Each structure stands twice: as structure tokens, then as C-alpha cells.
Amino acid sequence: MAISEHAEHFHDLPVFALVPALDEGAALPDAAEVAWKIGLDYDSEQTFEQRWQQFLDRVDTERVRALVIGAWWQDEQEPAQETVELITAAAGRLPALRALFFGDVTYEECEISWIQQSDVTPFLTAFPALEELVVRGAGGDWDGNGGLVLTPMRHQALRSLRFESGGLPAEVVRAVGGCDLPALERLELWLGVEQYGGDSTVADLAPILDGLRLPALRRLGLLDSLAQDEIAAAVAHAPVVGRLEHLGLAMGLLTDAGAGALLEGQPLTHLKSLDLHHHYLSEEMQQRLTTALPGVEINLSEAGKPDDSWRYVAVAE
Template sequence: MSYVHHVERFYGLPTYNFPPYADPADLPPADAVAWRLHREPYDFEEDADACWQRFTETVELEKVRAIVFGQPWYDGDGGMSDEPLIELSTRLTGLEALFLGDLEDEESMISSIFHCDVGPILAAYPGLRELAIRGGEGLDFPVSGHEALRVLRVESGGLPPEAAEHIAAAQLPSLERLELWLGDENYGGGVTVEQLAPLLTGEGKPALRHLGLQNSFIQDELAAALASATVVPRLTSLSLAMGTLSDEGVEALLQGQPLTHLRELDLSFHFIGDEMMLRIWTALEPAGVRVDLTARQRREPDDWDADGRYIAASE
């Protein structure tokens, strides 16, 4: 299955693709949808600059709550310039959510979606509550903190270690949900457990209730670290999905601190054996924890990789 697809809802709102040459009378109320700025590949009817200008002239910007940027703002040729968005911060006064890089596999590989330093965007929008980013090439997050951000999601085939380290260290006092796809070092990833240390202690993120450390080759190491991490008792849900989690990682979780306070433990897309799947399910399901063990994978060893494990999204 593909884990990379266009979002149909964002920030609790249905996405609405801003149409070419729309009659303003036919548009929905500005605060009723997540405005999706996107053109299909090879659709030359209107370029990005013209679409952006028409959007800013047609929609009541002060009422816009959420924007989703797709193609061609983000594609394989480079990332979006943040200047037009920052320049409009005095008019986009109600903006609470941004999705950067809403492209599917057919439009661009996830490893080829370029980004930049998101610090200026966060500084320009101190009231932003949700930020979703797809892609990781060139991405950085060098911000000391943000007071309002509640949800941060980074979908990446290779999250740059420096960006992951900055996210882990950032002071985000309102953050409730954090999901990081760490990815493959061959596609720009390679973060270590040590670089995520502040995140495992919960430092600077007192409101955190959901933590997803996903889509990596170090899932067993992460499970071992989370088995004693001080952030875990405050969580209501935890995800180690989409990666190379095996019996070793599950054994570490079972031998570690209790997880029966969780509402959900997502281990989907994994390499766990039958016996260990039964053990983790038996330990947690009777306590009311929903354990997701779907999408078990089979090892595919070859001459280059004797281990044979792989992650859900890399290229």
C-alpha cells in the first residue's frame, strides 16, 4: 500500500482545490475548507505565481484557516519560496494550519520533495496550530520554540538528522501530537537515538500526548529507548509503525515500563514473528490498549542485505 497520497481532510476541514479562473460567487466560505493550491502535472493552464495572485485577490484571506500547497509549489525541481507566504502574514491573520508538499508518488518521489528552513514561516505565523510537511530534502527546523503549535507531522523518506535534532530540542509547550518519519540514510536520513534524546525525556513538550517515531531502520533501537523513556507515561498513544520493528524491539517493550495506560500502540508494517505478536497483544489488549499489528512484512535477504528488512517509504 502507498503511504503517500493527497490529503482529503486537513485540520478537520475538507480540502478544496482552488480552481482555475473561479467565479468568486461559486467558492465556499473562506473558513469552511482547507484551501488546496495544486495543479496536476503538465497542466499549463495557470502557473503557480498566477494562481497565488488570483487566490490572494479572490479569497477573504483574513478568514482562511488552512492552506495545503501541492504541485508545482513543491516538486522535483525545487522547494517553494516562503517569501510570498511570509509577506501575506499581516492579511492571513486567521491562518492556523499549513501542509507543505502535498504530492503523491506519481507527481514526485517523497525523497525528491525539496524544502527549506521552516523557521521564518513559524516566526511569521505565531498563531499556527498545525504544521504538516511531506518530504525532507533540504529541510531544517532551527527554531528555539513556538508557543501555539499543537500538531507537527513530517512525512519523509529521509529526514535530515539536523532537522530531527532541532525538532527534538525545540521548546513547543502546546504540542500535543508529533509524528516523524525518519526514513533511510541513503535518502538523507540517518538520525540516531542519541539525537532524539530531548524528545524521549519530553523536555520542552509538556503537552505531548501522541508520539510517532516511524518509518526507520532503527525501530528496534527506538523501542529499547522508549522502554524506559520518561515521556512515555504521559502519552495516550505511541507509534513505531512503518519500519523494521522485529521481535527484538517488542521484547524490549515488554521488559520495559508498563504500557497499559496507552489507548493505542501502533506497530503496523513490521517484521514481528507470530509468537511475539501474540505476547504483545496478550499483554496489552485486555487492558484496553488497541494494538495495531497489521501489515506484517516478510524479510527479503539478498547479496547486498542479509537482514532483508525495509521501511514503508523511502524513495
């Protein structure tokens, strides 16, 4: 599943791209009524720093509620550290910011596992009122330096956290589990494959599955994993599941073994929805799930062949 389209809405707001609006002399919308996107086209003559300064100069940033950051590089990929520093340095001018999407980049601009990320902890420390954080990409530079980092911390306001990647580092998974996030209602991790840095194990998910640091969690997605069966088996007995409204185990290599373990665990009839799309379940198991969970909305789309010897996760490279 290649990401081919940019976000059109974020944080319940329409996305408005600062570029090309500024270059075309177009009227700018009310600062509080859109999610502002700042990024570079592949042939941009401006640097990200210059575009960011234009945003600060032209928009009433004290009323901005949501930011979407696109590509921050021009001809060659660059690590994100300087861009993170640039944004967080302006935190005092963004007192109303509640949502940040860092890395709204399609595959035509850069494959997801080639996006060179860095330490994103400063977003949480610089914006203590932030409610939603989405980060796409996890890789380092071509020499293996850098990459996505998160330091365990306490954040009082964060309600939604999503890491999109073709390979989420184990250190990041453990850091999420080590964070105290009392307001977090939604957590989504695209775990990916080891080839692209996704080296976490089911054991790394234990602090998330016990839910002790996530008392408000209602939506959990542990997605895009080669070990989807093992994750399903762990989820089947996880304390956090009893309080969930939505559970996602999609985009990975889920087979009848994992789905069977899920059904043999704790009851799931309290769920409003169960997302298993992109799976390798037999028709018999799909029917068993539907019969066992009659009141649950189950997404069983994108079914692969159970006997297919070449199975793949939805998002890798």
C-alpha cells in the same frame, strides 16, 4: 507505501482545490469552512505565484483557517524556498490561519524523497498562532544543495507537528528536540533511510524522549526507521512515555527484539493505542503484546515475515 492520494480533509476541514475551480468558474465555498489547496498540475500554464495571487484576490483570506500547498513547480522540480517566502510574505492577510500542510504531493507527481524542500522555520515565525504544521519531503536539489531545515525556536501555539519523508535529516530531528513547544500534543517523524538523507541516530531523539520541552505531548510517532528496534528499546525507558496516550513505532524494521525490549521496559497499559503496523514480528510476539496490553488498541497490520532477509521501511524513495 507510495502516497497515491491527496488529502481530502485537513484540520477537520474538507480540502477544496482552488484549481480547477477558478478555471471552471465554479462557486467558491465560505472561506472559513474548507482547507484551501493551492498547487499546480503538471501541465499548468500558470506559475505558483500567479495561482497564489489569485487565491489572495478571490478569497476572503482573513477568514481562512487552513491551507494545503500542493506542487509548486511545473515541468521541473524546484526548491521550496521561493514558495515559502511567498506564503510567509502574506502572513498579514492570513490572521486566522491555524493549519498548514506544505507538500500535498503524490508519487505520480513526485516521489516523496525527490521533493525539494528548504527552511520551513519561517512558517512558525510568520504564523505565531499556527496550531498544526505538516511538511512532506526533505530533499535538496540534484546537486546536493538545500534540503529541509528547521531552526530550534519557541512556538506557543503549535499543537501538532508532522514531518513526512523517506529520509529525515539528523539536523531536523535535533532541531525538533531543541524547540520549546509548550502546547504540542502530537509529534510524528518519518525518519526514513540514509540513502535518502535519513542519517539520524537514536541519540538524536534523546531531547524528544525526555519530554522536557514537550510538556503537553500526548501522541508520539517515531516511524519508518531501519533502527526501529533500537528506537523501541530507547522508548521503553523514556520519561515522555508515561504521559502519552498514543505511541507509534510503525512503518519500520521492528522485530521481536525491539518489541521484547518495549515490553520489558516501563508499563504501557496506560496507552489508548499502540501503532506497530508494517513490522517483522513473529506470531508469538504479536500474541505476547496482545496479552500483555489487553486494554490497548494495537495495530499489528502489514506483518512481514520475521525471517525475511529483504526487509524494508514503508516509505523510502
